[in-house]
Amino acid sequence: MSQNYNAAMLALGQAPSVIRETFEYGNRRAKEIGRENVFDFSLGNPSVPTPQSVQDTICRLVNTCDPIALHGYTSAIGAESVRAAIAANLNERFDARLSAADLYMTCGAAASLTITLHAILNPEDECMTFAPFFPEYRVFAEKTGATFTVIPADTDSFQMNLEAFEKMISEKTKAVIINTPNNPTGVVYTEENLNALCKLLREKSAAYGHPIYLIADEPYRELVYDDSTVVPYLTKLYDNTFVCYSYSKSLSLPGDRIGYIVVSPKMEDNRTMYAAVCGAGRSLGFVCAPSMMQQVIAENLGITADLNVYRKNRDLLYNALTEYGFRCIYPDGAFYLFVQALEDDAKAFCQKAREMELLLVPSDSFGCEGFVRLSYCVSTEMIERSLPAFKKLAESYR
């Protein structure tokens, strides 16, 4: 007889999350010394409110729509009109050449990823990603029964390490997850780096005689701070691409759980792969994406929360920390700063930082040692108040 529970699920439920542990320490500490004296850079939650137009749309729909339709099921794949509107917006912005039939609405980024992974992976397959990476990728991929392999980081540029990738890819490789702008580094992969990856994927697909799918996890697509930085639309660079998107960051709606999957129309056996996505969504229990939020999104396409706040925070923090002698990866996007720890052990460095009331996340859980992640989706004022502590931290290592 098996155990009373599923052991893998229990292990996940009991696994301590460093990020959450840090956040909870911060709450306890705030009670002891006052919230204004704790500098919590642990959580990646939007700190900018959703646009007023989103708020207005919610109330307008509630006051004007048939409630049975507004709060009723859409079709499992999402409302046709919503999918058509999103496709049109992506076509306008990126010349993406999508139609409503290429989109599948989801309950946010995590759902986009798990549905895609379950649609394509079998237990004998391998899914790869590039370090440093969002740690839930491993949880999501391993739930399918497939193997999850991490390609070591290029700790100079934090672009994808394609040299290591070429050595590690094998006939078992079925999917590669990429995340640009990247959590936890904030780095935007260059077009050159992306093109080189896609070229390799094409060559290896041909050599192994089966498609290798590219899964682009893009919740930070709109969070790019330098006008010259381009985040290419991946379906244009590589045919066998799934794009996983969420409005959590761009519209500051993480709690409302709304996003989508794009199954590239140029994908081999596109309709078959789309059907596999539908089957995976059904079997995991995602019946339809939140229906009122589908309508809200469709009426707020092309709008974002005020992302200038993040740009300002990025500049403030990056400039100060480099001035104090920290080595930081320059972040073009997302809302994270990846900073080299001032000793080999990033966890010990984070403990030292705590003595100065700075709450940072060690990079180990992102698959890359010796760094710390700072989330700068916090108030600008807290960053300003925290700077003397960072200065003191740097000095303590001299």
Next chain:
Amino acid sequence: MSQNYNAAMLALGQAPSVIRETFEYGNRRAKEIGRENVFDFSLGNPSVPTPQSVQDTICRLVNTCDPIALHGYTSAIGAESVRAAIAANLNERFDARLSAADLYMTCGAAASLTITLHAILNPEDECMTFAPFFPEYRVFAEKTGATFTVIPADTDSFQMNLEAFEKMISEKTKAVIINTPNNPTGVVYTEENLNALCKLLREKSAAYGHPIYLIADEPYRELVYDDSTVVPYLTKLYDNTFVCYSYSKSLSLPGDRIGYIVVSPKMEDNRTMYAAVCGAGRSLGFVCAPSMMQQVIAENLGITADLNVYRKNRDLLYNALTEYGFRCIYPDGAFYLFVQALEDDAKAFCQKAREMELLLVPSDSFGCEGFVRLSYCVSTEMIERSLPAFKKLAESYR
């Protein structure tokens, strides 16, 4: 090398749903002969609007709350205050003796079920249910790798067939899903029937030396039409119970995806099992239940949509059909009527009904042959208009 897709997911995505096929036939037929001449009883979607208080709460929260908090992540298990409010409501109504720590907020009933099943099942386990049953139970259970076994119906009473259950249960049986009020019959299991099931589960758990979990799928709990009918709260009858709930039907909010799991505080190793639920939710991609809807629900506890419409529909349809000579199971709850087909082959009977523009669902997909399901969550006026067609259908078999 495996196939390009996961074959099980593709099969699910491509599987024709009789219910959906019937619904789509109805839409095509409506274009041909006019919507008013098609009598569509295929879909189980609420036909009563959500209460005005729900609509008002949404706008009030949008207009008064901090948008970052309202649209932000709650903790993965749901907001503490929301879980506490729901527990208090269940305690008041059912003396359920729950606390916030026993609840896990979900993205609706399907999520409640998949998370619970993945938390407890291993591939060597068996999950059982009683026919007739909601067909997605099989899809959800088999995704865990476990075996799914259907206990044949007692076609006289449509109570649980415990005689068959006692013969079929085995050491492999880990979980039993029950659904009362029942989809597709509308039958409410009697307290006697439930007590007998729980007694058997206790005996078999002792005999096999491991707990057998009862999973109570309860989206129709509040949809009960006879004041004397009691739907006992299952955690009071059996310790090792999970309650899976959704507000889809009681508040007519199926599209907004909000529900919960109760892990009974009396369950063996309660905290371990709760942690397994957390791990399963995490690995399937359910990060947190829709946050604004969590708050909306917490402010509308004890309220339901106007369920009297369903009672009226039930009485109208049941009385007319039995008068015409149909054998119908008297439905105490939900919004379904389960009617014996007038020939052995329920599919052929549904085809015959289509000639009279009556769209019914054959019972085969519910694990029970020879019946049809009518969803009476439709307008009363459509039912009135449909009655001559039912009369004609009955006469055509004389």
